[in-house]
Amino acid sequence: MYTLTGVTKTYKKDGGTVAALQDVDLEIEDGEWLAIQGRTGHGKSTLLNVLGGLDRPTAGTVRLDGHDLTAMREREVGKIRATTIGFVFQTFNLIPTLSAAENVEAALIPLGMRSAERRRRVGEVLDSVKLGDRAHHLPSELSGGQQQRVGIARALAKRPRVLLADEPTGNLDEDTRDDIITLLETMHRRHDLTLILVTHDSALAYRAPCVGVMRNGRLSIRRNTGRLAP
Ligand SMILES: Nc1ncnc2c1ncn2[C@@H]1O[C@H](COP(=O)(O)OP(=O)(O)OP(=O)(O)O)[C@@H](O)[C@H]1O
Ligand SMILES: [Mg+2]
Numbered sequence: 153m154y155t156l157t158g159v160t161k162t163y164k165k166d167g168g169t170v171a172a173l174q175d176v177d178l179e180i181e182d183g184e185w186l187a188i189q190g191r192t193g194h195g196k197s198t199l200l201n202v203l204g205g206l207d208r209p210t211a212g213t214v215r216l217d218g219h220d221l222t223a224m225r226e227r228e229v230g231k232i233r234a235t236t237i238g239f240v241f242q243t244f245n246l247i248p249t250l251s252a253a254e255n256v257e258a259a260l261i262p263l264g265m266r267s268a269e270r271r272r273r274v275g276e277v278l279d280s281v282k283l284g285d286r287a288h289h290l291p292s293e294l295s296g297g298q299q300q301r302v303g304i305a306r307a308l309a310k311r312p313r314v315l316l317a318d319e320p321t322g323n324l325d326e327d328t329r330d331d332i333i334t335l336l337e338t339m340h341r342r343h344d345l346t347l348i349l350v351t352h353d354s355a356l357a358y359r360a361p362c363v364g365v366m367r368n369g370r371l372s373i374r375r376n377t378g379r380l381a382p
Pocket of ligand 2: 196
């Protein structure tokens, strides 16, 4: 699904440059599950943003199904994001004045769906994350784990082919974290969803068949042959 070649991202800072990504080559197949680890400031979020078309690299190409995101107009990239790519964030990023259902529905507006179909889809996806009975609650009326499930429902509502998650369990306690991971694994299996997940949590990364480690903007990949116990 993804082919990255020579992807480099540099930032100018205080007269010098910071290389957030350095010459990253990466192949990600359809339906793969990749966990990305690495210490703080080593380029994990930058890589995820580049994969999601939220950020453009300074050099290199990012092909998604053969189309080079780096050569596309912003509008075209936006269309791909709206239909193909779901994002989940560490801090949930829900709109505080909208209910759970409205937050999820917001992701469907760019798809030009009819409102009845949109609402049906919202109900379905909230049920699938077991929040059917919380649809009309505001984010402030939900626990952290529930808010993250709304975040996941919002990302999945469009039926994306890839889910990009940046520390999705970073703000959750251990039990809630396990619930969220089980939910993501289920979605990955059930919908053949490609899952790319940034995490500091080794227990979580061990569950992924494929682990990438970012160090100083460089990526090394290890494919787990047998599954290691968490
Ligand atoms: N907009 C920006 N302007 C300047 N430098 C930036 C910018 N965004 C990121 N960087 C730098 O790029 C490097 C990589 O940042 P990135 O956010 O990708 O790290 P990370 O691995 O996600 O860290 P964390 O685990 O803390 O989230 C860091 O040195 C950071 O300071
Ligand atoms: Mg980060």
